[in-house]
Amino acid sequence: MNYYSLNQGAPKVSFKEAAISGQAPDKGLYFPETIPALEPDLIRDIETLPEAEIAFRVIRPYTGGTLPDDVLFDIVSQTVNFPFPLVPVTDSIASLELFHGPTLAFKDVGARFMSRCLGYFLKDQQKEVTVLVATSGDTGGAVASGFYGVEGVKVVILYPRGRVSPVQEKQLTALGNNITALEIEGSFDDCQRLVKQAFTDEGINAKHFLTSANSINVARWLPQQFYYFFAYKQWREKSMAPVVTVPSGNFGNICAGLLAKATGLPLGHFIAACNANDVVPSFLQTADWQPRKAVATLSNAMDVGDPSNFVRIMELFDQQLLKLKDNLSAVSISDADTIATISSVFSKTGYTLDPHGAVAYRALENYREGHPQAKGFILETAHPVKFPEAVKAATGADIDIPGALGGLMRRPKQAITMPPDYEAFKSYLMSR
Numbered sequence: 023m024n025y026y027s028l029n030q031g032a033p034k035v036s037f038k039e040a041a042i043s044g045q046a047p048d049k050g051l052y053f054p055e056t057i058p059a060l061e062p063d064l065i066r067d068i069e070t071l072p073e074a075e076i077a078f079r080v081i082r083p084y085t086g087g088t089l090p091d092d093v094l095f096d097i098v099s100q101t102v103n104f105p106f107p108l109v110p111v112t113d114s115i116a117s118l119e120l121f122h123g124p125t126l127a128f129k130d131v132g133a134r135f136m137s138r139c140l141g142y143f144l145k146d147q148q149k150e151v152t153v154l155v156a157t158s159g160d161t162g163g164a165v166a167s168g169f170y171g172v173e174g175v176k177v178v179i180l181y182p183r184g185r186v187s188p189v190q191e192k193q194l195t196a197l198g199n200n201i202t203a204l205e206i207e208g209s210f211d212d213c214q215r216l217v218k219q220a221f222t223d224e225g226i227n228a229k230h231f232l233t234s235a236n237s238i239n240v241a242r243w244l245p246q247q248f249y250y251f252f253a254y255k256q257w258r259e260k261s262m263a264p265v266v267t268v269p270s271g272n273f274g275n276i277c278a279g280l281l282a283k284a285t286g287l288p289l290g291h292f293i294a295a296c297n298a299n300d301v302v303p304s305f306l307q308t309a310d311w312q313p314r315k316a317v318a319t320l321s322n323a324m325d326v327g328d329p330s331n332f333v334r335i336m337e338l339f340d341q342q343l344l345k346l347k348d349n350l351s352a353v354s355i356s357d358a359d360t361i362a363t364i365s366s367v368f369s370k371t372g373y374t375l376d377p378h379g380a381v382a383y384r385a386l387e388n389y390r391e392g393h394p395q396a397k398g399f400i401l402e403t404a405h406p407v408k409f410p411e412a413v414k415a416a417t418g419a420d421i422d423i424p425g426a427l428g429g430l431m432r433r434p435k436q437a438i439t440m441p442p443d444y445e446a447f448k449s450y451l452m453s454r
């Protein structure tokens with residue numbers, strides 16, 4: 023299995039090369055050359071298979087022999103070593119909880135898988151490998167935790183001072199070891215600018231082997247398919263394909279779900295649930311792609327104005343909008359409706375949604391108004407404790423901090439403070 027660039031201007035590469043380079047040299051996203059067909063017994067026996075076995079069988083065709091089976095099995099076992107429960111909320115809606123990983127957000131799976139693949143692929147490199155990431159919050163924590171202790175890889179995370187939540191800051195700064203946090207006296211855009219400039223800096227590249235842990239990397243994108251298999255494993259009414267609702271920002275997660283369905287996983291209609299950042303919902307209505315500057319919302323991990331993975335979804339449906347619309351709808355949910363949904367679901371059922379899950383929940387409720395027989399699940403992508411103000415405002419209840427996070431909260435913050443200045447950043451990297 024090889025990967026081609028969706029910009030069609032770069033040679034095909036192996037999974038290993040795609041995972042190391044992230045983006046193709048023509049700036050396109052990599053896409054698998056063929057859509058593998060599932061082995062029929064995987065679906066037939068899914069209820070009896072352990073999660074690691076399912077994950078191994080799903081991802082193996084995509085790795086195209088670049089990882090020996092025993093190595094790949096170890097990697098997926100470490101990637102999915104926490105629960106993924108499908109929790110019934112009402113008779114017709116369940117919540118697939120993807121927040122039981124170390125940083126309480128679904129990005130843990132992609133980050134853990136990618137870090138271990140890179141650790142394996144780069145172990146014979148002569149140069150030191152440095153992963154550079156700019157983060158506005160969630161990604162940095164998942165990457166820090168995912169790469170923590172991975173041999174041969176150092177991680178440098180840039181985050182904007184005072185603009186991440188206290189929990190997020192601890193996740194970036196309290197690990198230490200091979201993870202270094204740079205607290206930039208500026209905005210997220212400043213952090214991103216410094217990282218982008220470093221990637222093109224010959225001096226730095228001569229000294230360090232730089233790579234990014236960007237969400238468009240195939241090694242972060244493809245393992246997200248696992249969620250949909252784990253949900254199907256737990257779906258009781260196998261005779262009725264579940265409607266799948268995914269809170270979407272950059273559209274990587276939902277694209278992985280649509281890919282899983284394309285390989286033969288029996289899922290029903292997909293709904294992309296967006297916040298006020300409604301580029302995709304408008305595109306499905308008007309066929310006009312109008313990227314915009316992101317606007318800030320309560321579901322901030324979905325504040326994306328130009329969703330980069332959507333080109334992969336179009337490719338999956340042969341660039342045919344009508345075909346796409348048969349399988350996918352997209353809606354935009356306001357902050358007011360997000361809060362109202364957290365509140366009403368809590369009072370009717372006792373279930374606590376986070377703002378991202380609430381966007382999905384409302385989208386599925388709206389869909390069910392037109393399809394009252396439909397049953398389905400939402401992907402609950404973050405633990406409500408990560409958004410305590412919004413959740414408390416909606417429910418009036420305090421949320422307990424899960425045990426693992428409590429330990430992290432007691433560890434000291436370690437960060438290097440730096441102005442948003444390229445020379446300062448460069449001299450730091452060159453002195454390492």
Ligand SMILES: *Cc1c(COP(=O)(O)O)cnc(C)c1O
Pocket residue numbers: 127128129160269270271272273274275276323324378403404
């Ligand atoms: C990143 C993120 C999303 C959006 O996922 P995409 O793959 O970018 O669409 C949704 N919820 C949470 C909590 C996230 O961190």
